[in-house]
Amino acid sequence: MTNLGLENSYTSLPTDFYRFTKPEVMPCLELLKLNTELAELLDLDKDFLLSEDGTMFLGGQALPETTKSISLAYAGHQFGQLVPQLGDGRALLLGDKICKDNQRRDIQLKGSGKTMFSRGGDGRAGIGPVIREYLVSESMHYLNIPTTRSLAVLLTGEKVIRETIQPGAILVRVAKSHVRVGTFQFFAIRDQKDHVQRLADFIIDRDFQSIKTKKNKYRLLLENVVEGQANLIAKWMSVGFIHGVMNTDNTSISCETIDYGPCAFMDNYQEKKVFSSIDQFGRYSFSNQALVGPWNLSRFAETILFLLSDDQDKSIKIAEEILLNFEKIFNSTFNEITSKKLGFRLASKHSEKLYNELLALMESGQADFTITLRSLESVLQKSCQNNFIKNFVFHEKKQKNQLNNWLKDWHKLLEREEVDKETAIKRLRSSNPIFIPRNHIIEKVIREASEGNFDQFNQLAKALKEPFTHNSSFVDFYNAPKKEELVQQTFCGT
Numbered sequence: 001m002t003n004l005g006l007e008n009s010y011t012s013l014p015t016d017f018y019r020f021t022k023p024e025v026m027p028c029l030e031l032l033k034l035n036t037e038l039a040e041l042l043d044l045d046k047d048f049l050l051s052e053d054g055t056m057f058l059g060g061q062a063l064p065e066t067t068k069s070i071s072l073a074y075a076g077h078q079f080g081q082l083v084p085q086l087g088d089g090r091a092l093l094l095g096d097k098i099c100k101d102n103q104r105r106d107i108q109l110k111g112s113g114k115t116m117f118s119r120g121g122d123g124r125a126g127i128g129p130v131i132r133e134y135l136v137s138e139s140m141h142y143l144n145i146p147t148t149r150s151l152a153v154l155l156t157g158e159k160v161i162r163e164t165i166q167p168g169a170i171l172v173r174v175a176k177s178h179v180r181v182g183t184f185q186f187f188a189i190r191d192q193k194d195h196v197q198r199l200a201d202f203i204i205d206r207d208f209q210s211i212k213t214k215k216n217k218y219r220l221l222l223e224n225v226v227e228g229q230a231n232l233i234a235k236w237m238s239v240g241f242i243h244g245v246m247n248t249d250n251t252s253i254s255c256e257t258i259d260y261g262p263c264a265f266m267d268n269y270q271e272k273k274v275f276s277s278i279d280q281f282g283r284y285s286f287s288n289q290a291l292v293g294p295w296n297l298s299r300f301a302e303t304i305l306f307l308l309s310d311d312q313d314k315s316i317k318i319a320e321e322i323l324l325n326f327e328k329i330f331n332s333t334f335n336e337i338t339s340k341k342l343g344f345r346l347a348s349k350h351s352e353k354l355y356n357e358l359l360a361l362m363e364s365g366q367a368d369f370t371i372t373l374r375s376l377e378s379v380l381q382k383s384c385q386n387n388f389i390k391n392f393v394f395h396e397k398k399q400k401n402q403l404n405n406w407l408k409d410w411h412k413l414l415e416r417e418e419v420d421k422e423t424a425i426k427r428l429r430s431s432n433p434i435f436i437p438r439n440h441i442i443e444k445v446i447r448e449a450s451e452g453n454f455d456q457f458n459q460l461a462k463a464l465k466e467p468f469t470h471n472s473s474f475v476d477f478y479n480a481p482k483k484e485e486l487v488q489q490t491f492c493g494t
C-alpha cells in the first residue's frame with residue numbers, strides 16, 4: 001500500500017511526547033459513512049477509501065508500512081482539578097498531511113482500542129458518541145465555526161458496554177492539530193522546560209507560520225491562541241452551543257472545537273443551561289463558557305511564562321495583559337455576530353442591548369433559541385409578527401407588552417440604520433441557521449443506528465450541510481422537540 005501522503009510530524013518531537021501504538025484487531029470492520037468532501041480536501045482517493053482495503057486503512061487494520069501510529073501524552077485540568085497524566089486513552093494518531101488548501105491536518109482514530117494511556121478505560125467507543133461527534137462536528141463546520149472534522153464512521157463488530165450495550169464504532173477524526181493546553185501542562189508540571197519550548201516551536205511552525213521568524217514569537221503565540229479561543233467561544237454562543245466539558249485537555253491550541261462529548265445545542269434559551277450529566281455544579285453552563293475560556297488560557301499562559309521574558313514579574317505582566325484581551329475580543333466578536341443575527345450591518349450599543357433584551361424575553365417566554373431568531377425574517381418578509389410572537393409562552397399582559405415594545409424598538413433601529421428590508425432579510429437568513437443538530441433528533445438517529453438503520457443519520461448529515469437554507473424535505477429536523485421528546489441530559493459515553 002502506498003503511504004497515502006501521510007507524514008508523522010509529531011514524531012519529530014522527543015519520545016516523551018507520545019507512544020507508538022498499534023490499533024487493536026477488530027472482529028469485523030464495516031465502513032458506515034465516508035465524508036467524501038473531506039476526503040477530497042485531504043487529497044485521499046475516494047475509490048480507495050470505499051474499497052475493502054480502504055475500510056481496513058480507515059479502521060487502522062492495514063496501515064501503510066511507513067505509518068507510525070502514536071498516542072499522545074497530555075495532562076489537564078478536569079472540572080478545575082489537575083490530572084497530571086491523561087493522554088490518548090482511546091485515540092490513535094495515524095499521521096498528518098498537507099491538504100489541498102495547504103493546511104496540514106492530523107488523521108486520528110477514536111475508539112480503535114487500548115493505548116498506554118487508557119488507564120482503566122477500554123479504549124473503545126460506542127456508536128452513540130461516534131454518531132454524535134460526526135453530526136455535531138460536521139454541523140459546526142457548515143455553521144462556519146472552527147472545528148475538528150469527521151472523515152468516517154466504522155463499525156467494529158464488537159459490542160461496547162456503557163449506559164447501554166451498543167455496537168462498537170470508530171470515528172476517523174481530522175484536526176489542524178491535537179495539541180491541547182493539557183499537552184503544554186503535561187511538560188510544565190514535570191518542569192521539562194525544554195520540552196515546553198519544543199512544543200511551542202512545533203505548534204508555531206505548524207499552525208502559526210506567520211509569527212515563526214518574529215523575535216517575540218512566544219508572546220505572539222499566546223496572543224493568537226487567546227484571540228482564536230475568544231472568537232471560537234463567541235461563535236459557539238451565537239448558535240446556542242454548549243461544549244459541556246471545557247477541560248484544559250479539551251482546549252485546542254489550534255483553536256478548533258475539539259472532543260465532542262456531552263455537547264448540545266440549546267432548545268429553549270436558558271442562560272445557565274447545562275446538559276452534561278457530569279457537570280453537577282454548572283461549571284460549563286452556557287454562559288459560563290465565556291469565563292471558562294480565559295481560565296483555561298491562564299493555565300496555558302502559566303506553562304509558557306518563562307518564554308515570555310527572562311524576568312518572571314515582567315512575564316506575568318505580559319501574560320496578564322494578553323489574557324485581559326480575551327474579554328474585549330470575545331465581546332467585540334459576539335456583538336458583531338449577534339447584531340447581524342438581528343439584521344444590522346454594524347454592532348452598536350443599541351444592537352447589543354436589543355440582543356440581550358431578546359435573550360431575556362426568550363428565557364422568560366420559554367422560546368426556542370434557533371427558531372425564534374430565524375423567525376425574525378418572517379416579521380420583515382410578510383409583515384407578520386405572529387410567526388415570531390408565537391414562539392413565546394406569555395400569560396401576563398406585561399410580558400406581551402414587553403415583547404411588542406421590543407419589536408417596535410427593533411424596527412426603529414433598523415430604520416435608523418437605514419437598513420432596507422431586502423438587505424436585512426438576507427442578513428437574517430445568512431446569520432440564523434434553520435438546521436442545527438438538535439438533541440432529540442440526534443438521540444432518535446442514534447437509537448435507529450443502534451438497531452442497524454442508518455437512513456436518518458444519512459439524512460440529517462445531509463441537512464446539516466446547508467444549515468441556512470430552507471429545505472422542505474427536512475422539516476422534521478427543524479422542529480423543536482415536543483414535551484415528551486425533550487432531552488434534559490447528555491452523557492460523555494466514554
Ligand code: AMP
Nearest residue numbers: 086087088089090118121122123124494
Ligand atoms: P474526554 O472526557 O473524552 O476528554 O476523556 C478524558 C480522558 O479519558 C482522556 O485521557 C481520554 O483518552 C480518556 N478516555 C475517555 N474514554 C476512554 C475509554 N473508553 N478508554 C480509555 N480512555 C478513555
Ligand code: MG
Nearest residue numbers: 249250258259
Ligand atoms: Mg478529551
